[in-house]
Amino acid sequence: MNSFGQKLRFSTFGESHGTAIGCILDGIPAGLNIDEEFIQKELDRRKPGKSEFETARKEDDKVEILSGIFEGKSTGTPIAMIIYNTNQKSRDYSNIKDVFRPGHADFTYFHKYGIRDYRGGGRSSARETAARVAAGAIAKLMLNELNIEVLSGICEIDGIKSEVFNYEDAKKSVIYALDSNIEQAQKDAILNAKNEHDSVGGVSRVLIKGSPKGLGQPLYYKLDAVLADAMMGINAVKAVEIGDGILSARSLGSQNNDEIRANGFCSNHSGGILGGVSNSDDIIINVYFKPTPSIFKEQQTVTTKNKEVSFSLKGRHDPCVAIRGTVVCEAMAALVICDMLLLNMGSNMNGVTKYYK
Amino acid sequence: MNSFGQKLRFSTFGESHGTAIGCILDGIPAGLNIDEEFIQKELDRRKPGKSEFETARKEDDKVEILSGIFEGKSTGTPIAMIIYNTNQKSRDYSNIKDVFRPGHADFTYFHKYGIRDYRGGGRSSARETAARVAAGAIAKLMLNELNIEVLSGICEIDGIKSEVFNYEDAKKSVIYALDSNIEQAQKDAILNAKNEHDSVGGVSRVLIKGSPKGLGQPLYYKLDAVLADAMMGINAVKAVEIGDGILSARSLGSQNNDEIRANGFCSNHSGGILGGVSNSDDIIINVYFKPTPSIFKEQQTVTTKNKEVSFSLKGRHDPCVAIRGTVVCEAMAALVICDMLLLNMGSNMNGVTKYYK
């Protein structure tokens, strides 16, 4: 239950304040060039402490590959990666040890397991997503060989929406903003919340370019369903939308259907997926993040013994979890697409016989 | 890839115009009383032709249980159910045989498989969801023993939104409307579209009452992620939202966090799930359906040989697929919750030793 994917499967381990976090990535085809610098760069995009819009906590997130690579290439065996936790201060957790932080997994983990690693978020901390990004980076290297690209950016903060989706601009923005016209307003919203000891929600938009036709295994491993699973499973995500999504539910069929011409689709309301299978158009996903539950304002909660208390969180936290979250969305999308590419290879006898003859 | 669930797993088969559709439901604990009448009633809620808001196509959807039941009780072995297709008119499919209907899986299935059962939607037809409803009905019987209830209704049609969510009213409404005050406006929107040879989108809202704490297997089989997978995989669904979802992404942390008191949560913005695990509050999911792609207006498309054509669909189709879709959402939710109940049983050693001693 700590694994994701069918043919390309990764399994993660680790808690925010344990020895290390990491993952095993199983199913990467042999012979892929593994650019370790690229993997580290992807991790650097997610790591905290890069700007005032993120938590001030510093973590190096240096990844080490333990297996599965030989002379710079994947060997077809599991690729294990480890990131040691170097910044867990042996600080005092007494204020959260017996208290359920509102909006956190504290309450549910405690009742499920009867025991809880209360240091930071333990397993439920977003720190675990570093392992996803490491795995996703290798997936991106594989996609690169097939000319498929996964991009993303922030399209909404605190209700301030992008009207332009410029993924190149997003790469350069410290908040990964897709629309440079409203970037400042989005930044202001984040800082306002931060100054109020509060946090804000936001929306990440993911674009997958160059996907071939035919990805997605109907009916219970559809591309859109698996993307929804992948995105909803990221910390703080509360909604996932494919293509026009919510707008589609308010449209007429004649508006929402994408007509087809010899050179392709006339529009892309569907977000590149029909019947759960990619149609080779851009795949577009919007991922809705709630505001970071870790705020410094006083809140009402209970202890593990169900005693009512007032509670004020200490520490360093992201004022807007969507920002670093968008990097995680990309990683998950890349992993899903690779899995689907591999799964799709036995779809018809033509492909099978050509492969073996 | 035609199976869903881990510990409770169902696998479906069948095409809209083949001999039969059906499923195998594997993992239902032994000793459950199987009320066959209830299963049929659930199927009747989904079956077409009950009102002018649905396709005029009539299908009886009579389900037959083939295995897994002995003397009225489940035996722990797979429960197979079959529904013969009785209403597939041997009509003329020549107009769609070589044409990709816009908004349909025709295009993607053809390119994935190189072959396509062009009669109706074949495998991609929503007819397959009858098998889900049959499986879901048995899941509901199991939930009933544990006092867990799954309810649903329509909360939005063509942009007309419910302000009240009355699940008892929804049961009585022919369009499963949650808000009787706006039911007529929603009906009008459907009929308007129908009269224009068009279709409309809509939103289903699912409520799960009575869930215990602790359901959901983090980090990659979280309750919300699996619900998102389950819902997004239903035909025509384009977005899934847990609790406040989209609104959360526009909120401050201080607004969105649910504070906790000795007798429970003060609010339920989270939709009953924290860190991917149920907190025993109501679980709430909104499921966004696009308008039925099958419309009778002329559309531009191409043939399987990529020749451009104008195309007008014939036949009988739902003007709003969300309506019957809401019954499918319930079924999928019930199946997910049962799966999670079974998976959760080994979460801690206390439970394990008590079970075996």
Next chain:
Amino acid sequence: MNSFGQKLRFSTFGESHGTAIGCILDGIPAGLNIDEEFIQKELDRRKPGKSEFETARKEDDKVEILSGIFEGKSTGTPIAMIIYNTNQKSRDYSNIKDVFRPGHADFTYFHKYGIRDYRGGGRSSARETAARVAAGAIAKLMLNELNIEVLSGICEIDGIKSEVFNYEDAKKSVIYALDSNIEQAQKDAILNAKNEHDSVGGVSRVLIKGSPKGLGQPLYYKLDAVLADAMMGINAVKAVEIGDGILSARSLGSQNNDEIRANGFCSNHSGGILGGVSNSDDIIINVYFKPTPSIFKEQQTVTTKNKEVSFSLKGRHDPCVAIRGTVVCEAMAALVICDMLLLNMGSNMNGVTKYYK
């Protein structure tokens, strides 16, 4: 838990005395020609009542395909097959209703599930294997396109061992004997046991010819391990051996290693599998069946209330379950090989990029 396989997966349902048995075969590539006559012929090889060496029970085992085939070809969607039970006499089961037959699953199913379909063996009856043979027949059709052949025969009955392994002779033999020189002795052993109201054990030998190099997914879906799983899971199987197997454990390395020359291996002690992966030599598996537990001699047992009783079974039973069992071994082997062929397709980047470019 009633499914087998990863990329090609089949799920079975049904009890010996229920309405029907059957399966869903999921993952067969689209475009495979489905020869329904061949499927029926395979079932006929397994069906009972063909000779005095088998149970006198007659079952037609007529299979009907319900889905997944269009115009004679597979469509890539699940292939459901059903075999109605036509020979369940409404006879009196009172003598076994509350009694555990020695050597049977009665005891274990009762304690596991708390309820038991006591008519015949219920789910644990070898009748279920008809569904495996149906699925295996389609796997054989796929293998045929790739020039891979799965053959089998009986190599030992009651300790009488074949010295010759002639798979063509086996096809013609009513006991599927591989060695026509000892066939009569093997037949005599069966009839002797039968006349004594007893039963005998036997060994099936499976040969897979034409397998390419590279099948098997190390380290936990190795070809030999999955074959062992597949074979041990067949009713009455108690041991599985790959290649020289047991003899290997009594050999020296210098005897057991297969040396390699430019045109291939000099010997085949390994049974065609090295490190869990096929080496393109013949794959050889020996499958050891215990004697049918259903004998007519008086035996000591207990009731479901743990009361000691003497018990004499009635009815019609195979005197040697290995004989019809060998057909099931073939089916399972064919299914495993197809699964491995499909899984192997993403093993290296060369294959992946060639497929997608």
Next chain:
Amino acid sequence: MNSFGQKLRFSTFGESHGTAIGCILDGIPAGLNIDEEFIQKELDRRKPGKSEFETARKEDDKVEILSGIFEGKSTGTPIAMIIYNTNQKSRDYSNIKDVFRPGHADFTYFHKYGIRDYRGGGRSSARETAARVAAGAIAKLMLNELNIEVLSGICEIDGIKSEVFNYEDAKKSVIYALDSNIEQAQKDAILNAKNEHDSVGGVSRVLIKGSPKGLGQPLYYKLDAVLADAMMGINAVKAVEIGDGILSARSLGSQNNDEIRANGFCSNHSGGILGGVSNSDDIIINVYFKPTPSIFKEQQTVTTKNKEVSFSLKGRHDPCVAIRGTVVCEAMAALVICDMLLLNMGSNMNGVTKYYK
């Protein structure tokens, strides 16, 4: 494909000459006391270099737990363990770099993946089994809480068979011999082979005591089938036998059936498993290991370019891989039993409702 188990699942990584090997063990219930010393002791039982009957290679196999434990107890989250490779001499591999060692996975891995980590056995080295033993040790800690014990020993070397199965004696024997009367003869056989630059095969016998009734998920996750999978997947294993196994195939039903009395079974030919489900009697498995393929005698083989060569292996190797292999068999058995214990928990509604009410 580098993972094993359903509800308790472990995934391993690592090559013999890479940075590290290790595993993630996912599904251990929360609240289990983790005795790290015991885990290390289990690893010490498997580690090489303890006697002249093993390879002279020294490896410390010091295990470090990276996650999943808090204050000495499991938390329900993945337990990652790592063992750094400390004894990979940077020696010269040029003699095996381009040559396929007979009896090894070299040939098959090269053809499957197109690339091979030729240092030692790479991924296919038995070194990986250290990770299994670490995971198995934690499984044993869990079994211990439920009074279930997994034991093993060597029952045959070079055809010299035990007549006595004394598991306490085996613990004390450097070759884990079950029968002290023939231990010396078995030792002699090993040393003889070693002196001849050859190797010998052997058989491990595993005993599981105290298993409850009901373990095993029919029909495709039967206890015996999964044990067969688990054992056959261990390096060098070529046959697996449950209970009387091979002898059963040479028996009459009246000899092989285990009669039942009020206080239990009168005999245990079945090896504790009926219909794929445990009957609470001792579970007995015999695991047949081929002789180590790594011998120092000259052998004929080919290069990766299919050039014929004579080849003499250098290095340090176990003369009998069964000896250290028996520790791995125990680990795999313990993991299978734990998985089955967890899976069995939802078998009937009585258990489910008791758990949740």
